[in-house]
Every structure is written in C-alpha cells, then in structure tokens.
Amino acid sequence: MRNLWQLLLRNHVFLLFLVLQVLALTWVTRSHGHPRGAWIQWSLRWTGAWNEQLMEVARIRDLDEANALLVAENAALRALMNRGSTAHGRGGEVVHMTLARSANWFMVNRGWADSVRVGDGVVSSRGAVGRIVETAEQYAMGLPLVNTDLEWSGRVGNNGVMGRVVWPGHAVRSGQMQDVPRSAAIAVGDTVFTTGYQGVFPPDLPIGIVQRVTQNPSDEFLTVELTWAVDFNALRYVELLHGPNWPAFSQPEATE
C-alpha cells in the first residue's frame, strides 16, 4: 500500500494530466460539430459584438447599405412566396465564419431578440448555407454545409434522385452526394437542390452543381462530386428562415 502511494505521488503530474485530458476529450466529443449550451451563449454575447466591430473595419458603406436593402427585400419576397406555408425569413449578416476546420461554424448578427430559433435554416441569394444551432439575444451560431459532422438531404434536379449530401473535409468549394443509386441518370452540370424533408430548408433551393460522377467499386451506389452553390469564402449576407409547416416531414437535420 505504501509503495502504491509513493508511486502515485511520484507520478502525480502525469496522473493529473490523464484525468484532465479525459475531461477535455469528453468536452471535445460532446461538442464536436454541435456546440451548444450556456457557455456558447455567453461566448456569443461577448465575442459577437467584437466580431461585428471587426466587420465594420472592412465594410464599404454604400455597398453595405445596398446589400442590406436587397437582403430585406429578398426576405420579404420569400415570405410572400411562402405565405401558404407560413414560412418567414429575416435578413442577417455573417460576422464570423471558420473554414479551416472540419467542424466549421459561423456567427450571424441576429439572435432570439429577432425571433431566430435553433433549427432555423440559413440561406443566401445563391442557395443553402446551413442551420442555426445556438442563439443568444443578438447573435446566433450556425453550422454550414462545410462541416464534416453533418448530413443534408439533396435531390438532383427538381424531380430527380435523392441522396445524402456531405462535406468530406477537403476543399471548401466542393461537397459530395452519396448513396445515389447506380441507375440514376446524372450529368455534369446538373443542379442539386434541397428536398425540404428535413424541416430546415424549403424545397428546391440550390445546394450545388454536379462536377463529377463516380461509381463505387464496393457497392451499388454512385458518388457525385459537387461544387457548392454558395461561395463560403465570400459569404456575408444571409437570410434566416423559419418554416413551421416543414416539420411535418421533420427528421433530425444533422447526424453526429
């Protein structure tokens, strides 16, 4: 017993390291891809204002105002189009976005004070962007298509075959559509749209353009390489959509 005690004392730093490392890794596995919780809200509040100040430095005033007006108009038009489904949207601005990680995220300058809710879809004028996973009063955090932990439902063309859209984690410009049956007729240049089944995006929003179709040697499926419709490197103005009727088809938007 005494020897054991001495052994523990001699290696107390390493043992403490092991305990703390296990706690840190638990934190990593719990939050990877889906950061949620009180600390995120606290951080959104503190860093959101700072990120917005940084954006101010880069802002070109006239262009900014014109874009804001266009986004507001876009949101109003989309709300009008979706009146039947009571979906509505709000314009917002991406104040920070990571693209260098595998579990990327972004922050928009709209929060629960603007009626933004967890699960809202985020789109730009070019197509689907991602979905909101956490909100604070004035800011919200979202996960974009370029996040390796997420899967999205997509369809080739308006009436074509469906599959899982994922980001393999390599180039930010390109994604993949998987589990597409080998019999599907898909051509380079076809557009992949949202299906609307997941309750986040309305149907028929562009996700990407088909760049290449490869046949998997091991199974009966095709892998379709896409270029995202949205240029995430230049993403700034977005709309946040909330569609109360879509959850009729609702499934979890993302799988961990």
Added chain:
Amino acid sequence: MEGTLQTALRWVLALLAQAWIFHHLVVLDGWVTPLFHLYGLVLLPLRMRPVTYLLAGGLMGVGVDLLNFGGGLFTAAGLVSGVLQPLIARLLAPREGYEADAEVGPQTLGWLWWLTYTFLIVLVHAVWLFALESGRWGLVPKGLGQAATSALATSALIVIVRTLFMRNARRR
C-alpha cells in the same frame, strides 16, 4: 529575472490576443493557423513546478475554447503541451543545467536553444490540436500537415514578437 506579475500579465495578454486578433488571421485554408496564445506558455519561467506548466496550459486552453468556440480542443492540446514542456526543457538543458537566472529567450541560452524549444512546444500543441480536430482518420494526414505548417508560422510569430519586446526593453 522576470516577476510573477509580468509572467501572468503576458499569459493573459497572449490569450486575449489569440481570441480577439489572431483567431481571425487563419489563412490558406487553415494551412497557416496562428496559435499566438502559446506565446504566454512558451515564455513561462524555466524553473517552475511541472504541475504549474500543466495547469497553465490547461487553463489557457479553456480560455481559448470559451472565447473561440473550440469545444475542448484547445484545452486538450494545452494540457499536452503543458505536460511536455518541462520534459522538453530538460531534454534541451545544457550539461550543467539551467542557471538560476536563465530566461527563456536567446539572451542567455542562445538562438538555437530558443528556436528549438519554441518550435517543439508549439509543434506538440499543434499536432494534438489538429489531429483531434480532424475528427476522422481520413483527415488526420491533412491535419498533421496543417499542424506542421502552422507550428512553423506560430514559432516564427513568437520569435518575432519576443525579439521586438527585447529590443524595446533594451532601449528603455
């Protein structure tokens, strides 16, 4: 010999600089990711107790994770560099050991020691950070490549900032 207050202040400033400035300066699709908070860890005095390095590294990681939505990645990496920092110092120690007033930097221990010491600490931190961040085995090679290039960039950044501070101190 630097005081405890100066060391603590540098630790806090490095954390805030990383969270508010360098976090936004990731370039080349993540192949150059500045990890400037390590400035506050690399320059910790040489003769502290090993447990202090561990806690300083872990707490630094918690700070970066909370401010930059790291989700525990920086904490895990900070703990690894914290536990290895005294071992790296021992590995690079002169035959007669460190003098009582030896400071981390090129002044007393030479440029080769300073560059090697900085790079090794930054490298172990970056390797653990990027390997964990990869999230899946297929992305680990890319993560390790990013760790190597980011470690080089961060080491250069730390050395440049330290040199600038040394010059200013000498002028005063």
